Amino acid sequence: MGKLSMPPENPFYTVIDIPDEYFCDRNEETEKIIGLIANGSNIVLKAPRRIGKSSLIMHVFKNKAIAEHYNTLFIDIYGTKNASDFHAEFQNALLSAPFAKSAKIKRTFESMVKSAYLDLGNYDTASGTVSFPKIGFTPSTLPKIPLQDLFDYLEHTKKPNLVVFDEFQQIQEYPERMAATLRSYIQKMSNTRFIFSGSARHMLTTMFQMSNQPFYKSAAPMDLDILSLDSYTAFCKDLFRLGGKSIDDNAVSFAYHLFSGETYLMQETMKETYARCAPGAAAGKDDVIEAVNELLSRKETDYRDILSRLDNKKERNTLYCIAIEGIASGLTSSAIMKKYQLDNASSVQNALENLGPDKLALIERIAKGTYVIQDRLFELWIAAKSGILQTKFLEAEARFYRQREIAERINLP
Ligand SMILES: Nc1ncnc2c1ncn2[C@@H]1O[C@H](COP(=O)(O)OP(=O)(O)OP(=O)(O)O)[C@@H](O)[C@H]1O
Ligand SMILES: [Mg+2]
Known part of the structure; x- marks a missing residue:
């Protein structure tokens, strides 16, 4: 992938979308996902919290094999509580996707919103613009394109689609029988592959591996493990080196073991260790400990709140x-x-x-x-x-x- 023109101040990222040069390993997993998708499989991707499911999917989206041949759509349903929220989140993602930019479905929707918002009085007549309402904002007033039409649209795009439902287990919390509804659409799709990802491992396993469940055997299971100590160590050393700094192997392995290989906490720790390390200096285990203490003190209020x-x-x-x-x-x-x-x-x-x-x-x-x-x-x-x-x-x-x-x-x- 192309290099960034300006190196970031700190090369340890803690967001979901990480530039490739600051993304650690996951080569095998990336290949595996791309291989399955190319083979026409859907995937159910499981891992504990904060290991790197969402980041891996974004990384896959940027891979040439996907970026050039598929339309990609990432739908996070973590905050959704019912079928209507799901619908809104799906619709929002689809309508704001670059590949749907000039689609007829989008124009249809705009006229729906316009009339609904004219009725509600919050359509900006001066500029003639409507901004898409977000979930949690006006979900009940959000006009809906029928789910059938959203899936139909995907079925007829020129390029095939790769659609990700992140935190998919959430649909089991809905009052409606969403799994059955979705399955009826998804199983008919020939132009779209799906990745269902989530952290409630047990729930996802039940959803996809029990013969009495709508999604039974409809996706290839994939468990995402923690990064290996070797690859995370090499990664940290490289990034410190790029910034004219260095870090000891045992400093990285200390953080790795301390946080049980959880990517998020390791990245937070390395980010802080890196920031505290002067150019030309070498960070050791004691510096990691200082960084951990800093993270602890930043969480003081939050943790006190939880206890109270x-x-x-x-x-x-x-x-x-x-x-x-x-x-x-x-x-x-x-x-x-x-x-x-x-x-x-x-x-x-x-x-x-x-x-x-x-x-x-x-x-x-x-x-x-x-x-x-x-x-x-x-x-x-x-x-x-x-x-x-x-x-x-x-x-x-x-x-x-x-x-x-x-x-x-x-x-x-
Ligand atoms: N391969 C990687 N290299 C560097 N950083 C990573 C990598 N994978 C994940 N991260 C970082 O780890 C953190 C957790 O990643 P992510 O949010 O993708 O995990 P998740 O499994 O989707 O978590 P959740 O269960 O909370 O949704 C993020 O801050 C991300 O920046
Ligand atoms: Mg995630």
Whole structure:
């Protein structure tokens, strides 16, 4: 891909759309996705939070094999609550796509909006312009082109289309039976490939692999793993070198293990480490620790807020217990309950429920009876408040391998 004319002030990106030269690895995954699409497959792309699903898809979009031969559409349905929100988000994405610029469907829509907005009195008659309303803004007044027409339009474009529904598991939260509706359109499409991506692994697996589900076997499954330590190390060293700086291998591997290979937190840490490193200087593990401390202090208000919203002492104690244990199991054993002043097994169960993915989403169950804090930085913050941050640093590598081992055991067929 073409080089940027001006190098960025900081080469560590924390947005979804990353220029290719600052994007780490994912070569195999990129090839695999392109191969499947070229073969006519749809894909269901799964990975835990903040590993890099959305960025990978944007990276694939920029690849020549895709960019030159497909129209691409990225639809993030994370914030959608029902079929109408979904519809609006899909329509907005389609109508603002460059490839639909002069499409008839767009003109039809503009006249629909114009009349609706004239009625509502918020169409700018002076300039004659309408801006497309965004979701959450005026969803109920947004005129809708029937879904059938949106899919029909895609079916008749000159180039084939690649459509991504990001955070696809969200449709399972709708009151409507959206999966069945969508399937009826999608299965008839010959001109469009779909990528369904999301982080609720279990839910997506159920949606695509259970024979009683509408999307059963309609997409090739793909699990996105964390970046390898080798490729992330080489990547960081290259970017430091480009800026006339350097970083030790063990500084990168410390960040890698500390954050369990989670791309977002590693990138945030490297961004901060890079910013603090003077030109010509070499960053080491201590500099990474300083960067982590800076990230922790920036989150102070947010994390305090989260805690203050846990009015229930049992929840708070359970949260602290998991944060301090790191990988916590046997929470209802008498030793653990005594150590963390947890009253009784049923109140711990209650607290786990409330802290879990369906409610506050602060903790995650990684195996039967085994929990971790979802946001590793939050765990470190609690550790810092409890005076055991240093221990967390020392244990980071061992903990990384333990968690990987548990995950592998769970994923065995
Ligand atoms: N290959 C990569 N190289 C460099 N940075 C990356 C890479 N992949 C992802 N990132 C960075 O990691 C962060 C998380 O990536 P992304 O948002 O794509 O993850 P995600 O899996 O879609 O997360 P979520 O579940 O929250 O939607 C982003 O800040 C992005 O900039
Ligand atoms: Mg994402």
